Amino acid sequence: MFSYYFTLGVRSLRRNPALTALMVLTLAIGVAASVSTLTILHVMSANPIPHKSDRLFVPLVDNGSPENWVPSEGPNDRQLSYPDADNLLRSGVGERRTVMYNVGVAIEPPRSDIPAFSSTGLAPTRDFFAMFDVPFLHGQPWSAADDQRAADVVVLSREIAEKLFGDASPVGKQVRMKGTPYTVVGVIDTWAPLPRFYKLIGGQRFGNGEEFFIPFSNAIRHEMVHNGSMSCSGSRDPGWAALLASECTWLQFWIEAKSSSDRAEVQSFLDSYANEQRKLGRLKRNAPNMLYNVMEWMEEMKVVGNDSKLAAWLAFGFLVLCLVNTVGLLLAKFSVRASEVGIRRALGASRRDVFQQFLIETGVVGLVGGVLGLVLAFAFLALIGMQSKGMAAVARMDLQMLALTFLMSVAAALLAGLLPTWRACQVTPAIQLKSQ
Structure with a gap:
């Protein structure tokens, strides 16, 4: 059933190309902005010598x-x-x-x-x-x-x-x-x-x-x-x-x-x-007399400054704003399909079936948004890296952040789709059939 709903989700992308493109672009920009700043924060705060960082010490008197x-x-x-x-x-x-x-x-x-x-x-x-x-x-x-x-x-x-x-x-x-x-x-x-x-x-x-x-x-x-x-x-x-x-x-x-x-x-x-x-x-x-290991020393020297942390929080705030806009677009997309939901319900589909179908469709939107978000994230990191050699060293994405981009995009889309999907499940079949 999942593969069938997934196929329906792919087909639904072509129903309203303009609205779909707007949803994908909104989601991609939000994900790219947050992943870019998170990538830099991840590189800057990573353990540079994990196998011995707990036995290397800086002494201070x-x-x-x-x-x-x-x-x-x-x-x-x-x-x-x-x-x-x-x-x-x-x-x-x-x-x-x-x-x-x-x-x-x-x-x-x-x-x-x-x-x-x-x-x-x-x-x-x-x-x-x-x-x-x-x-x-x-x-x-x-x-x-x-x-x-x-x-x-x-x-x-x-x-x-x-x-x-x-x-x-x-x-x-x-x-x-x-x-x-x-x-x-x-x-x-x-x-x-x-x-x-x-x-x-x-x-x-x-x-x-x-x-x-x-x-x-x-x-x-x-x-x-x-x-x-x-x-x-x-x-x-x-x-x-x-x-x-x-x-x-x-x-x-x-x-x-x-x-x-x-x-x-x-x-x-x-x-x-x-x-x-x-x-x-x-x-x-x-x-x-102070003694710092590697990670404590990085914290003491504020390798990850407050401005970097603030930038990450602002980026995630922007992602939340993008999700709010995506919710509105999904509500508009699903509202025009009320008659389709009414017919499916009349033919025996349960609210759970409708919920699964629409939620998987939003997951497809998130997957496409993740691909576009990944492209935009690489572009953002390239622009950041052009500022200086130091920024070029940290503005690079590893496999961990690559996987996080897709996970974040799909999770964000599913989160944004919960309310529109729930609203779609509340359609009354009788009212929709009478209106046809």
């Missing part, structure tokens, strides 16, 4: 000045000072640790046909690559010994490696950066976690990643200027050494534990470390 501090205002900054980062790096806490900051340098290509160009990269420790599952196309990360001796080594992105050396492996070759020859030890493959959770402070949270990686100790040795945000609660002396000794916060730190159950152990260590530093006259605010 508040080293701000106690003057005029209100505890409800939260920590001084969401980064660490060099003394704290260096102490945590040497502590041995967790299975892996990495500290990082953004750097920008001029690269002098080995090829004469390419002029020097500026490039942005990251200065982490060796553990960075294993912590965040960075894939390698050629070579490997630098060694622990390279970290200790601040070696002039570099890991290139695939894009930069191909620009400088073509398709051949550049491992073992040299490239001059900031006037210093660096030996290439590896090339990472395409790696673009969404969002770039490992470095939410400074730079783009979505879009292209770093173009190169050098050891953190090397960047410190070469006094490479920090390319990002910095917070200093008090004055400091000029110079690189003064920056390293200051309480200015400008470094981002991650700890990887062996399992999520080790969180309490990491927190205990962080509390013990803060207490020791207070005995040395630091961390005078005596604020709580």
Whole structure:
């Protein structure tokens, strides 16, 4: 019986083409608008590293000045000072640790046909690559010994490696950066976690990643200027050494534990470390020491902002408005078929049979609206992606959202069709037969 009613639903689309087209278009626009915003929200809030997100932690100790501090205002900054980062790096806490900051340098290509160009990269420790599952196309990360001796080594992105050396492996070759020859030890493959959770402070949270990686100790040795945000609660002396000794916060730190159950152990260590530093006259605010896993860190940094959530609610509000209009159009469509319903009822069809038939017809409308809505959603996402590289990275639909588009369209049509279908079932056969 379902296949028969479905066939009737397909045929009914041709009865009043103008009214049917208006219903399908109204439903498609509402579904496309809501799915587009929901797709962006889905990508932005997705777990970027689900298999270990509960054992990767960002530690924070508040080293701000106690003057005029209100505890409800939260920590001084969401980064660490060099003394704290260096102490945590040497502590041995967790299975892996990495500290990082953004750097920008001029690269002098080995090829004469390419002029020097500026490039942005990251200065982490060796553990960075294993912590965040960075894939390698050629070579490997630098060694622990390279970290200790601040070696002039570099890991290139695939894009930069191909620009400088073509398709051949550049491992073992040299490239001059900031006037210093660096030996290439590896090339990472395409790696673009969404969002770039490992470095939410400074730079783009979505879009292209770093173009190169050098050891953190090397960047410190070469006094490479920090390319990002910095917070200093008090004055400091000029110079690189003064920056390293200051309480200015400008470094981002991650700890990887062996399992999520080790969180309490990491927190205990962080509390013990803060207490020791207070005995040395630091961390005078005596604020709580914070530890965030990946998803908590994304929430703390408001990766999904209130404006994105508001846009999603407005889109669903627009969908409700489209459903109200669809209800009116379905009432008009079914009202002209009162005589047909009266004859069917007189021939023995029950109200349940009529309800099933008309509801399946509205499902057919929803299915057609879903196809058109999918096309419009891709168009909307393409327009959104044209705004910036960051938006282009999140404005893409996966299989989950593809299935949701059809499910939402059919569900919306069925919801809109409940009242018109119920009204159609209330037709009195005798009155309709007398009017014929």
